[in-house]
Amino acid sequence: MTPPRRRRRHPVAPPPPAPAPPPEPQEEGEKKPERLYTITGPDGERAPLDLVTLIVARAAPTSSSAPEQTAVLRLCAAPLSVAEVSAYLGLPFSVVTVLLTEMLAAELVQARAPIVRQALPDRSLLETVMHGLQRL
DSSP, rough: OOOOOOOOOOOOOOOOOOOOOOOOOOOOOOOOOOOOOOOOOOOOOOOOTTTTTTEOOOOOOTTSHHOOOOOHHHHHTTTTTHHHHHHHHHHHHHHHHHHHHOOOHHHSSEEEEEOGGGGGGGGGHHHHHHHHHHHO
16 A cells, blocks of 8 residues: 655745847848748739649749749759749748749749649550550
């Protein structure tokens, strides 16, 4: 048989909160980086992009391009889906769609519809045609 546990007569006070770290000193000319949605310009209509829309670069990055646009143009030399672009850049999908809408308007990239699986012929039909051609 185990003895009953003792209870404290006085409740234990929680430990004091840790002091906040001092703010880092900033130089006069140094500014915090702006968020991407303020860089891309005014809100407008977005292009109808979904996660599987393929993006292909139509132009090479120039020295005057924004860093985000340069990264997208380098990534999309071969077709990539919007979801992949978002993952590689580490940006949310909504931010990437705003960036891609601006690039589509400037004709820097091209959006292609993904290949729909149902539009392809049935495999059994292709095998039947292949066997028929082999018999000839």
